Amino acid sequence: MKKLIYLDSCVIAKLFLLEDRSDEALALVNDPAVVSILTSDLSFVEVCGVFSRAVAQGRITRLQGQALLEKFREWFLTSTTHIAVRLEQITQAGATAIDAGIRGADALHLVAATSAQSAASLVDAFVFVTYDLKLARAAMDTGAFTAVVN
C-alpha cells in the first residue's frame, strides 16, 4: 500500500513540540506506507511563527527556539515535498476561501494539497491531515482525498 499525506502546519508543529496528539501525528508521518509527506511552503513560515511566539512569551528559551528551528528547517527542506506558494495558487486560494467559507491561509493549504492530485492517482490513499475542523470539512468537500484526518 502506498500513501501520500498532506500536513497542515498545525500538525507539523506537534511533530516538534510535545503536546496533545503529538504521538498520533508522529505515527502518521512514520507510517512505512507513506511515499512522501506533502506540505505548503506556507507551513514553514507558520511553524517558525510558533517557535518565535513561544520564545517571545518565555515558554521556551531562545536557545531551545534556535535548536527547534534548526531541526525543523532540516526536516522541512530534505524530508518533505514542499509546495511553493505561486501566484496562481494565491488567486485560486482566494476563490476557494470564498467558495468554501474558510480563511485565506486554510484555502492556500487546500489548494496546495489538491495540486498534487495527478500524483495521487498513482497511490492507494491520499490523506489530508489537519486539526482544524472547518478546514477538514472543506477538504472533505473537495472529494480529492481518500481520507481526512481531523
Next chain:
Amino acid sequence: MKAEQQTYTVKEFSVNPSRVIHRALQGVEVTISLRGVPAVRLVPVQDGSDQVLLKLGAIPGFQVAQTSPKLARPTLRLSGTGPTAAEMILEDRR
C-alpha cells in the same frame, strides 16, 4: 532500444545528488565514477514509489523530498499556560 547512459564523477554527484537521482528515476543508466573508473550504478527501486516521486517532481512548484527518515518523538514541551503550538497557528490565521 538502449537506454541513455550518463556518468558522473563523485564531485558532480555531490553538487546536486537529487538531480542525478532523478535522472536515474527517469530511466537513464547513471554511473558514478571514482578517480576516472566506473564505481557505482544508480538503479531505481521498482516498487512504484519512484514513479510517484517523479510525478510529484513534474508538478510546477513542487520540491520533492530527498530523504524519508523516521522522525523521533519530540521531547520539548511549551512551559506554563497558554495555547498549544497547534492552537497558536490557528489563532494566527484569524
